[in-house]
Amino acid sequence: MARFSSEIPADTDARWARYVAGIAKAQPGLRSFLRTLLPCPGDADDVLQETNLILWQKREEYDSTRDFGPWARRIAYFQTLAHLKKRSRSRESRFSEEMAESLAVECERRADALEDRIQALRTCLDKLPGDERELVEARYGTGASVKVMAGEIGRSADALSMHLYRVRQKLAECISKSLRGGEMEMKGGEG
Incomplete structure (x- = not known):
């Protein structure tokens, strides 16, 4: 006779913990996405709750090798369509499914572009010389204010401000090259 255990294997616990963390991390993006599709904040909040419920119900279907954000937004999109259909039956809806689809596609494109920019920024920050990276992080x-930082390192606020400006220019150039697929080389020094 097989023995049954009420304990959940540790690897399953870790998997669910990562999944719950993914849901939590996705909340601000999902809320923004839904508020774009549904102009009434109350409707967006309702659909977000429905989306979270569906995300939990579909936890076994999630492929952890794929990015969680687009998957969650797709579920939110379908929940939005269901909400709009329900509203259209009661004649409260001002938006069509086509408009929702168009908005969803644009939101997805912008979310992907933002993720690309964030990754490029991280890569470019890693390429900065140590002292410049520390300045940017501080x-x-x-x-921290430029004035306070300048006092701590013994430089004038104007000089430090100019140095930060040059570092930001280097980062912007690096990010642009990265997004265009170019080589991301950082030049050292204050320029």
Whole structure:
């Protein structure tokens, strides 16, 4: 006779923990996506809750080798269509399925472009010389003011501001090259 255990294997626990983390991480993007498709914030919030329920129900179907965001947005899109159909039956809807599809495609394109830019920024930040990366992290990661930072490193605020400007230009150039598929080489120094 086979023995049954009420314990869930550790690898399953870790898998569900990653899945729940994926749902949590996707919430701001899903909310923005739905608010684009559904102009009434209450409707967007309702569809977000329905989407989260479906995401949980479909957890076994999720392919963890694929990006979670597009998969979750697709489910949110279908939940939006269901919501719009329900609304059209009650004649409360001002948006067609075609409009929702058009908006969803544009949102997906923008989300993909933003993810590409974020990845390019990370790659370009990694290519910065250590002192410049530390400056960028101190200024933009912690929100330290230029004046305070300048005092801490013994430089004038104007000089530090100019240095940060040059670093931002280098990052922008690197990101542009990366997005065009070019080589992402960072030049050292203050320029």
